[in-house]
Amino acid sequence: EPLARLAQVGKTFQNGVEALRAVDLEIRRGEFLSLLGPSGCGKSTILRLLAGLANPSLGRIDWPATEHDLGFVFQEPTLMPWANVFDNVWLPLRLQGQSRATARPRVEEALAQVGLSGFDRAYPRELSGGMKMRASIARALATRPALLLMDEPFAALDEITRMKLNDDLVALKCELNATVVFVTHSVFESVYLSDRIVVMAPRPGRVVAEVAVPAPQPRN
Ligand code: ADP
Numbered sequence: 030e031p032l033a034r035l036a037q038v039g040k041t042f043q044n045g046v047e048a049l050r051a052v053d054l055e056i057r058r059g060e061f062l063s064l065l066g067p068s069g070c071g072k073s074t075i076l077r078l079l080a081g082l083a084n085p086s087l088g089r090i091d092w093p094a095t096e097h098d099l100g101f102v103f104q105e106p107t108l109m110p111w112a113n114v115f116d117n118v119w120l121p122l123r124l125q126g127q128s129r130a131t132a133r134p135r136v137e138e139a140l141a142q143v144g145l146s147g148f149d150r151a152y153p154r155e156l157s158g159g160m161k162m163r164a165s166i167a168r169a170l171a172t173r174p175a176l177l178l179m180d181e182p183f184a185a186l187d188e189i190t191r192m193k194l195n196d197d198l199v200a201l202k203c204e205l206n207a208t209v210v211f212v213t214h215s216v217f218e219s220v221y222l223s224d225r226i227v228v229m230a231p232r233p234g235r236v237v238a239e240v241a242v243p244a245p246q247p248r249n
C-alpha cells in the first residue's frame with residue numbers, strides 16, 4: 030500500500046498558469062523517489078501539494094497512511110540566523126512540546142546522521158554552505174518524519190560539496206526508514222540517488238515517464 034496517491038491532480042494558479050495537468054502518482058512506502066524535469070515543470074508544486082502548503086485545483090491526494098508527519102528541505106537553507114545549530118534542529122521538536130533536555134538525544138542523533146556531531150553550538154553564519162544544508166536536513170529529520178520532501182536541496186552548492194552530500198545521502202537513505210521525494214533537474218543525481226524516477230515536462234507540467242532504477246550489483 031502506498032503512502033500517498035495523487036489521482037488526476039491539476040493545479041492552475043490565479044494568474045492562469047497551469048502548473049500541473051492530470052498527474053497520477055504513487056508515493057510508495059520506503060522508496061527514494063526523484064521528480065526529474067526542467068525548471069517550471071511543476072516539481073515544487075507537487076512537493077507543496079504533498080506538504081499541504083497548497084491545494085489541488087482538480088483531482089485528489091489520498092493518504093492511505095494515518096501518520097504522515099513530514100520533513101521539508103528547501104533549496105535555500107532556512108536556518109534561523111539568531112539560533113545555534115542545536116536550537117535550529119530542536120525547533121520542530123519544540124513545536125511538539127519537547128523541552129531542550131528531552132529533545133537533546135534526538136537532536137544529537139539527527140546531527141550525527143548528517144555528519145554534524147559537535148557543531149551544535151555553531152551559528153549558521155559560521156558554517157559553510159554544505160554544512161548549512163546538513164543542518165537543514167538534520168532539522169527536517171528531527172521528528173523522524175515518515176515522508177521527507179527535498180526541493181533541489183543541493184542546487185546552490187558547488188560541485189564537490191554537492192557530490193559529497195549526494196554520497197552521504199545514499200548512506201543516510203540506508204539508515205533511515207523514511208520515504209523520500211527528491212526534486213532535481215539533474216539526471217546524474219536522480220539516477221545516483223533514487224529507486225524510482227518520475228520524469229516531468231513543462232507547459233503544462235505533467236508526468237511523461239516513470240523509470241525504475243535497479244540497485245547496483247555487488248562486484249564478484
Ligand atoms: P519547478 O519546481 O519544476 O521549477 P514549479 O512547480 O515551481 O516548477 O512551477 C511550475 C509553474 O507554475 C511555473 O510556470 C511557475 O512559474 C508557476 N508557479 C509556481 N508557483 C506559482 C504561484 N504561486 N503563482 C503563479 N504561478 C506559479
Ligand code: ADP
Nearest residue numbers: 144151155156157158159160163189190193194
Ligand atoms: P561538507 O559540505 O561536505 O561538509 P564543506 O566543503 O562544507 O564540506 O566543508 C569542508 C570541511 O571543512 C567540513 O567537513 C568541516 O569539517 C570543515 N568546516 C567548514 N566550516 C567549518 C567551520 N565553521 N568550523 C569548523 N570546521 C568547518
